[in-house]
Amino acid sequence: MYTQIVIVGAGPAGLSLARALSSSGARIILVDTQQLTALSDPSFDGREIALTHQSISDLEQLGVWDRIDAKEVFTLREAQIYDGKSPYALRYGPGEIDGQLGCMVSNCTIRKAAYEAVKVLENVEVLAGAKVVSLEVGKRSVRITLSDGKDISAALLIGADSRFSFVRDQLGIGAEMNRLGKAMLVGRVKIGSWHDDIATEWFDHGQTLALLPLGDGVASAVLTLPESEAATLQKLKAEALGQELQRRYRGRFGTMTPLSPLHSYPLTTTYSKRFVAHRAALIGDAAVGMHPVTAHGFNLGLASVRHLSEEILPILERGGDPANPAALARYERRHRRESRPIYLATNSIVGLYTDDRPPARIARRVSLRLAQLLPARKAVQRMLMKPARERTRLRRSVISSKLRLGR
Ligand SMILES: Cc1cc2nc3c(=O)[nH]c(=O)nc-3n(C[C@H](O)[C@H](O)[C@H](O)COP(=O)(O)OP(=O)(O)OC[C@H]3O[C@@H](n4cnc5c(N)ncnc54)[C@H](O)[C@@H]3O)c2cc1C
Known part of the structure; x- marks a missing residue:
């Protein structure tokens, strides 16, 4: 089978790219190990995604x-x-649009909407329940082989297959990888x-807690x-879990009653040494985890x-080669x-706040008071509060009304 673009991974990043490139009319195949039911109606996975205004604008355009x-x-x-019991807080926001920093939407809701946006496209095919088991890069095309023995050749291969990307490994691209030995x-x-629509995070001794606002x-x-402590907590029955959460959050939010089981994510951060190779590119977590x-x-x-997509869409529209090396390099x-x-800033915040040795504790107390001077804080703030580019008045009002309704 031949296609212009094959995307490995129909997660939110892979689906979004398929949608972004589809307007060119190019033939695109998305391949994912998950079954169609899991892609079309993903179950709740506990992840609540904080979206910036730029991301809301991107999702709207897609x-x-x-x-x-x-x-x-x-x-x-x-x-x-916050750092432990200290009253000093590092603050981000409120943002410049309607006084909002952004909004919260669950990961499964984003995935479902992204799948629905793709399934209506005639030039995009989703191959579900299909695992990529090998790939071969040639001069004019890339060939992937699926677990059922099927081959797909494409002019451009996209790796959107998570931070543990198989595609990245097969392309011979290394990655910085930090296994943190902790689970979220x-x-x-x-x-x-009431949480006041504020996301709050506490770096405490031996644990980090956060509370993300999801309406009333x-x-x-x-x-x-x-990881071992997380596994123990996950086994608690609802009532005992509620009491344990209340104890750990020191009663700041009154009674806490679980509405879902706890989902566990072992923490590993990754940063790919390269994002492109001959006839291939990495996106989403496969590029930066x-x-x-x-x-x-x-x-x-x-x-x-x-x-x-801003680099290769114009090329596709002219009927050119989407794996144009200059475009991929840009x-x-x-x-x-x-x-x-932002990757380095996040890692330095994590390093500073999760180190319980006395010098680190002093350093973070000082850094919280001098927070405005921290380069890490500034990098995070820039990304969080950057308004969307080229936002029209219409888009602004659509986003604002959704945010208002959502509350
Ligand atoms: C607890 C938690 C909270 C988070 N909160 C936020 C947040 O507030 N804001 C934010 O922006 N981000 C947040 N994130 C990050 C966000 O969830 C991820 O960045 C995002 O889901 C990654 O999407 P992706 O499409 O790149 O990869 P994934 O969602 O990992 O999708 C990869 C897809 O590739 C498929 N696949 C893998 N290998 C193969 C193969 N060999 N063959 C075929 N298919 C394959 C998989 O089945 C999967 O569907 C959070 C993450 C966690 C864990």
Whole structure:
């Protein structure tokens, strides 16, 4: 089988790229190991994604945003980071649009909307339940082989197959990889007191806690713990879990009642040494696998879609080769320029706040008070609060009304 573009991974990044390139009329095949039912109606996975205004604008242009029910969109006004019991907070926001930093939408809702935006496209085919088991790069095309023995040849191969990308490995591209030995537990909870639409994060001794606002009386509890402790917590029954959460959050939000089981994500950050190779490019987590603490993973994934599609869409529209080396090199430079500072800044925040040795504790107390001077804070702030480019008045009002309805 021959196609112009084959995308390995129909996660939110792969689906978004297929949608972005589809307007050229190019034939695109998406391949994913997951079955069709899991792609078309993904189950709740605990992840609540904080979207920036730029990402909302991107999703709107991709025809994904309008497929998300306004009731599933929650206001995010501000983010605050605390160190243990210290009253000083590192603050981000409120943002410049309607005083909002962005909004919260669950990962499964984004995936479902992105799949629906792709399934209506005649020139895009989704091959579900298909695992890529090998690939071969030739001068004029790339050939991938699926677990059922089928071959697909394409002019351009896209790796959108997660931070543990098989495509990246097969292309011989290395990656910085930090296994942190901790797991992030996430789940919905009913809370007894109002969160004020503020995302709050506490770096405590031996644990990091966060509470993400999901409208009236509901929030996402996020706990980063050593893997063994996370496994123990995951086994608790609902009532015992509620009490344990209340104890760990020191009663700040009153009674906490679990509304979903806790989902566990072992924490590993990755950064690919290169984002492109001959006839291939990496996007989404396959390019940059962020620590979730600064909520930038999918926001950067959408940035990779924007950067790559802006380079190759004009070429496709002229009937040219989408694997044009100069265009791929420009994508690499642009995406590295945007992602590298935020990746390093996030890692330095994680390093500073999760080190419980006395010198680190003193350093973070000082840094919280001098927060405005921290380069890391500035890098995160730039990404979080950057308004969307070329936003029209119409788009601004659509986004604002969804945010208002969502609350
Ligand atoms: C707890 C948590 C909270 C987060 N919060 C935020 C947030 O607030 N804001 C934010 O921006 N980001 C956040 N993120 C990050 C965000 O979830 C990810 O960046 C995003 O889901 C990555 O999308 P992706 O499409 O690149 O990869 P994935 O979602 O990992 O999709 C990869 C796809 O590739 C498929 N695949 C893999 N290997 C193969 C193969 N060999 N053959 C075929 N298919 C294959 C998989 O089945 C999968 O469908 C969070 C992450 C976590 C874990």
